[in-house]
Amino acid sequence: MNDVHDRSAAFALDGLDGLDRLSYESHLTQCPRCRGDVEDLRDAAELLSAGIELPVPISVRERVQAVTRTAPEPLYQDQVPDADAAGGRPRRRRWFG
DSSP: OOSGGGGHHHHHTTOOOHHHHHHHHHHHTTOHHHHHHHHHHHHHHHHHHTTOOOOOOHHHHHHHHHHHHHSOOOOOGGGSOSBOTTTOOBOOOOOOO
16 A cells, blocks of 8 residues: 555554554545545444344353353342351441442
């Protein structure tokens, strides 16, 4: 891509990094044609992706399930013992809200 005007699609789809991105952003401040191209391309990409639901890869699902199986059960307020272990006094309930 020798011509900076040819980079609109790459920029619109986050395909430029580092100095290329900075250079193109500088170009956009002075080029209404490219600003329009980037806006149109981003709108088109958004419309094309609308309603698309990608399935979760099995490997990701298995890793999440493995973590949830090994995670300790949360300690809810209802599971707090009624007596203080040290003094045997009834424990006051704390209400969060």
